[in-house]
Amino acid sequence: MCVAADWRRLYWWVVLQWVVGVALSGPCAQRCDCLPKLPIVNCSSRQLASVPEGVPVNTHALNLSINHLKTLARRRFSGLKQLRELDLSDNMLTVIEVEAFAGLQNLLILRLSRNRLKIIPVGAFSGLPNVQFLDISENEILVFLDDMFREMPSLQKLEASENDLVFISNRAFSGLANLQELNLDRCNLTSVPVEALSQLTGLLQLRLCRLGLSTLPNNSFRQLVRLQELRVSHCPWLDSLAANSLIGLNLTSLTLSHCNLSAVPYSPLHHLVYLRYLDLSYNPITTILSNLLGDLLRLQELHLVGAGLLRVEPGAFRNLAFFRLLNVSDNRLATLEESTFHSVGTLEVLRLDGNPLACDCRLLWVMRRRLWLGFDGHSPACGSPVQVQGRMFQDFTEVELPRLFTCRQARILTRKPQDVRTDEGHTVLFFCAADGDPAPLIIWLNPKRSVLTGSGRIRVLPNGTLEVRYAQVQDSGYYLCVASNAAGNDSVSVSLRVRGFPASTRNRSGPFFLEGWSFASGQAPVNGSQPFPFDVKTLVIAVTMGFLSFLSSVAVCFIFMFFWSQSKGQIKHTATIDFVPRSSASAAGGGRATMETGRFTMKLI
Structure with a gap:
């Protein structure tokens, strides 16, 4: 009887809810579902080729995703003044006309992802003063134009990943003073858009993953003084960072993973005194040098996974008083000495798994702290010596440690x-x-x-x-x-x-050696360089004798020419030359021209 009564009560409750819903719903857009209590209109996956008519004016959320929309005409949503969220993702949009969203004064979220947009004209987002989240990812957008987002002053998060983006105009982000998160992953950018980013003075998070960056030049992120998290990853051509590439930043989290950095970028990092999280995983870094990370006073976590790391030098983490987590798993480390750390008392998590560890006295400190030191569920194993090879750290007993972990x-x-x-x-x-x-x-x-x-x-x-x-x-x-x-x-x-060599030999003029020369002045060569072959006296004598020889040769030549000219008698200083001028008459005229002889006198010098 009680069970029957419960079913009856449930039946009438369902009927009542249906009746109330029908009474309050009123008309809804064709081929859409309306949920008036929320109020939400769901038109997803209805094979719509245009925005449907009849959407209730009090709608807060409109879902038009997974349809066949190709164009958004001007002021198409002007009547939906209470709309808070609009989803147009997974359509075939190629054109968004200027003022397409005009009238949506209260819109907070706009989704346009997974369409076929190649360019968004300036003014397309006009009339959206309160939008806080914009998703234009997975389109085919080639360029961000100047003032493209100017009329979205409240925008806080911009998702623009996976586009064909090759260029961002200098003023593309003008007006976005409140933008806090920007995602430019998987684009075709080959350099950091420095001028464009300088407009985003309020930016807190920036993602630049899977780009064609080859270097980070100086002042790459100038003006981003509020930026807290920077993620640059999966850039296989990025093999260097300029010394001042991160200047001006006050980061708390930095990721530079899956790149081609061959060394820890100590110089670009040294001023990041507020940095707490650093990830350099999957870079070909073989060594962490000592005493070069000490300026990162607040660093708490360092991740360097799969980097081919061979050695962490003693004192590598000196002065890092808040250091609590080190993840160097999947490397080629044979050991990690206690002297590497400023204090192992602050260390909470240590990932050493995936390394060919030599279980000797250098790792005894880890074994003695294993009850308090977490391995994040991945206990290390011994790679050598043979008698303990393959054994997990957690498997050793305290009695075994003094006998096995020796040097x-x-x-x-x-x-x-x-x-x-x-x-x-x-x-x-x-x-x-x-x-x-x-x-x-x-x-x-x-x-x-x-x-x-x-x-x-x-x-x-x-x-x-x-x-x-x-x-x-x-x-x-x-x-x-x-x-x-x-x-x-x-x-x-x-x-x-x-x-x-004997001093007498050194003082002679012009001593020559197989590999070089030697000064006789007694000055010692520096760093193995060979001295000069002559002393000063020898050089002066050689130059003087050469000069005198030259003057003697010139004097002999002049004397010879003088006597030779005297033997020829008196020299004439003028010469008379006879010549026959060209006839003024033409031979073709048949007449005979009269030839006259000319003469002139030339003075000889």
């Missing part, structure tokens, strides 16, 4: 004394081989205890050998080889004595 101190193998005595100009090699677990790092220190690099006349070869090319007297001294790893250091010194 063997670095030890130099080449202990044989290396004391070399040689003459200037020769090349000398010093050998330094070491072993340990993990493999030790070998560095060389010169006699002044400065670290030597892999370049220059005195350099360290990749196998740890020290090469001194074209040895000079000032290279003499004791060099120190240091091998170090996480377990400790070892060192050995070698000796080099370089004998210079």
Whole structure:
């Protein structure tokens, strides 16, 4: 009985709702559904070729999506003064006439996505003073014209992705002082529209993904002082950022992923003191250097996934007191030392999965903090040594840690004394081989205890050998080889004595050497460069003798010419020349011309 009563009650409630709905609905546009209580008019997927007549004037939302509309005529919606949302997506629109939306004073949302628009004329959006969201994505728009959005002063979000956009006029965004979000993903832009973006002084979020950018030049985002989130991703030709490309920005979130950056852009980033989120994933970055991210004082998250990362140097995150999340998964890291961080006490999430990790003493700090340190559901696994290969970090017991996570101190193998005595100009090699677990790092220190690099006349070869090319007297001294790893250091010194040439030989004029020249003044060459071949005295003598030889030759020539001219007798200074002038009569006339002889006198100089 109770069940029957409940069904009866439900039946009459349904009938009542239907009767009330019919009574309040009134007439509706043909082939559309009206929901008067909301009030909403749904004309989606009705194969309409034009905007239907009879839409109630009190409609708040009109859905005309997935139809066959091709043109929007002028003032087609002028009677719908209470309309808040208009959806024209998924049609065949190619033309929007000027003032097509005039009269929609209260419209807040306008959707025009997935149509066939190639150009939107200036004035098409006139009469829309309150629109806050505009979606023109997935069209075929080629250019944004000047003042195209000028009559939409309340616009806050512009979705313009996936167009054929190749050019944005300098004043295309004029009037959009309240725009907060702009999406230009998947367009054909090859450079940042600097002038156009400078109009958007209130912009908070900007997306520039899947574009043809090859670089970010200086002042790319000038005037965007309120911008908080910048996303530039999937730009395979973007391999560099100019030093001042991000100048003027006060970002809290920056994404530069799926590009071709070969190094962390330290210089463009250093002034972003409010940055909290940084994503550099899927760039060919192999190293994070030490002490170069310290200016990002508020940085909390760094994502560097799938970058081929080989090494994170100690001190890489020094001064980052709020650093809480590091994601370096799917790289080629063998380890991550505790000294990398300013403080591991603030670290909450560490993603190391997908790396060939060497489970030794360098990762012991991670194992001891694994109860408090989150792996975001992706526990790391050991890549080596063999006895623990493949084991997840969470599988180890506390008893095993001291026995398995160990290191063997670095030890130099080449202990044989290396004391070399040689003459200037020769090349000398010093050998330094070491072993340990993990493999030790070998560095060389010169006699002044400065670290030597892999370049220059005195350099360290990749196998740890020290090469001194074209040895000079000032290279003499004791060099120190240091091998170090996480377990400790070892060192050995070698000796080099370089004998210079005798002083008497150095003071001679014009000594020549195979590779260059040498000053006799006693000035030492710099960085292996060869000195000049002559001293000052030699040069003065050579120049004087050459000048005197030249004057002697000229004097002999003049004397010879003088005596030769005297042997020829008196020289005449004038000459008389006889000549026959051309006849004034024409030979063709049949007459005989009279020939007269002329004479003139020429003075010889």
